[in-house]
Amino acid sequence: MPGRNHSRDFKLEVVGQINAGLSTTAQLCREHSLAPSLIHRWRKEVEARGEAAFTDPAATDRSAELRIAELERYCGQLSLENTILKKSLATYRLNKGIK
Structure with a gap:
C-alpha cells in the first residue's frame, strides 16, 4: 500500500x-x-x-543552533565582565601607585 x-x-x-x-x-x-x-x-x-x-534532523539542528546561541551569549557576557574587571584593576593600580 x-x-x-x-x-x-x-x-x-x-x-x-x-x-x-x-x-x-x-x-x-x-x-x-x-x-x-x-x-x-x-x-x-x-x-x-x-x-x-x-x-527529524532539522529538529536536532534547531536544538543545536539554540545551544550555540546560548553559549555565544554567555561568552559575550564573560568577555564584558573580563573587560570591566581589567579596567577596574588598572584604575585601582593607578590610584595605589602600583605598576
Whole structure:
C-alpha cells in the first residue's frame, strides 16, 4: 500500500523484533503488508543512527543552533565582565601607585 506513513515507534518495534530474533523479515512483511526493502531500509537507519533513527534532523539542528546561541551569549557576557574587571584593576593600580 503506497503512501502509508508509519510511526517511529512502529518502525523501531519492527526492527527490534527482527534484531531480537522474535520474527523474520518475511513474517513481518506478511503481517503488516510491508515490502522487504522497506524493512531493510529501516534496519540500516537504526544501525546508522541508533536511538536517533527516524527523528527529524532539522529538529536536532534547531536544538543545536539554540545551544550555540546560548553559549555565544554567555561568552559575550564573560568577555564584558573580563573587560570591566581589567579596567577596574588598572584604575585601582593607578590610584595605589602600583605598576
